[in-house]
Amino acid sequence: MEFSVLPYPQEPMLARTVHALPDEDDLPGGSVYEPKFDGYRAIVFVEGGHCRIQSRHGRDITRSFPDIAAAALESVPSGVVLDGELVVWGDNTSDFSELQRRLDGDVPVGLLDTRPASFIAFDVLAGAGMDMRHSPLRVRRQALTILLGDVSAPLHLVPQTREVEEAEQWMANYAEANVGVEGVVAKGLGTTYDGGERGWRKLRIQDSVECVVFAISGSLRAPRRLVLGRLAADGTAQVLGCTTELTLPLSRRMGAHLARAAEDHPWADGLTSEDVPGWPEDLPAELHLVDPSTVVEVVADSLESGPWDDARELVRVRPELLATEVDAAGASG
Numbered sequence: 001m002e003f004s005v006l007p008y009p010q011e012p013m014l015a016r017t018v019h020a021l022p023d024e025d026d027l028p029g030g031s032v033y034e035p036k037f038d039g040y041r042a043i044v045f046v047e048g049g050h051c052r053i054q055s056r057h058g059r060d061i062t063r064s065f066p067d068i069a070a071a072a073l074e075s076v077p078s079g080v081v082l083d084g085e086l087v088v089w090g091d092n093t094s095d096f097s098e099l100q101r102r103l104d105g106d107v108p109v110g111l112l113d114t115r116p117a118s119f120i121a122f123d124v125l126a127g128a129g130m131d132m133r134h135s136p137l138r139v140r141r142q143a144l145t146i147l148l149g150d151v152s153a154p155l156h157l158v159p160q161t162r163e164v165e166e167a168e169q170w171m172a173n174y175a176e177a178n179v180g181v182e183g184v185v186a187k188g189l190g191t192t193y194d195g196g197e198r199g200w201r202k203l204r205i206q207d208s209v210e211c212v213v214f215a216i217s218g219s220l221r222a223p224r225r226l227v228l229g230r231l232a233a234d235g236t237a238q239v240l241g242c243t244t245e246l247t248l249p250l251s252r253r254m255g256a257h258l259a260r261a262a263e264d265h266p267w268a269d270g271l272t273s274e275d276v277p278g279w280p281e282d283l284p285a286e287l288h289l290v291d292p293s294t295v296v297e298v299v300a301d302s303l304e305s306g307p308w309d310d311a312r313e314l315v316r317v318r319p320e321l322l323a324t325e326v327d328a329a330g331a332s333g
Helices: 066-075 096-104 109-114 137-148 164-177 248-255
Strands: 014-017 031-037 040-047 050-055 080-090 117-127 155-157 181-188 198-204 208-218 223-231 237-242 295-299 314-317
Touching: 031 080, 031 164, 040 066, 040 117, 050 066, 066 117, 066 155, 080 096, 080 137, 096 109, 117 137, 137 155, 164 181, 208 237, 208 248, 223 248, 223 295, 248 314
Parallel strands: 014 198, 117 155
Antiparallel strands: 031 181, 040 050, 040 080, 080 117, 181 198, 208 223, 208 295, 223 237, 295 314
């Protein structure tokens, strides 16, 4: 299905990680603040009785979210393109593993009832058959509020405030309640929607960074520790350190995302655990190189450029991110 207003897929606008929220007058047109839910980025296209949902990288994931597609067709006018976050809720918080389960294959009917998804919209790229990407956020937000003002679950309009003190209170409340909010995103009301650009600002509740997995101890399907680094533009790799020993559930989850390394691996000349910063001296291990395409999130100070002095705790796998997206500061947008 071709979409007449905007071509499918679209490149989403991104955020760069910051260590404090910008003040109310710091961003063009004045700053606004929105919660960043812990889910999967998605862009939803609705036109002519058809709906398509794309991932951050343009993959068609409509089949994994038939409940969202059906709700969009019922509630969103034709000719609309929405940007937002897919979230699956469970036990009063977001369930990232259930999101991944949906994306890994067909969705059992029972899962739609027991773990329904939500789409939390925060921007509109097209409305009433018109391209709105070049309109300022102030105008796009007004249009989005009109479009989604009367919708109900599973579609939602993201909350927004213009007061930095309220946004900071959100951060404190979300951290205490552990409700599945990653942080707060700040945007300029006068800014246009520039796909691929890091024009927004994101402050995380938990200080963490994204890294690329280059090697493991244990086996490919049951890794025990991960050796982490980042890729440079010239193809070389910076080693940062390692994770703590993985729990069995995390090990199994990691094993589903790892592949054997090719001959052109950046560390093809060999690597020992003694070469890895932070590796426990009393636990030497044989390392196995893996394809450096898997991105993970670990607990770490994003101000640290590395290498790390000690092992870091693995938070989760980030299958929606590419290794090339992880910049020198471990920010992915």
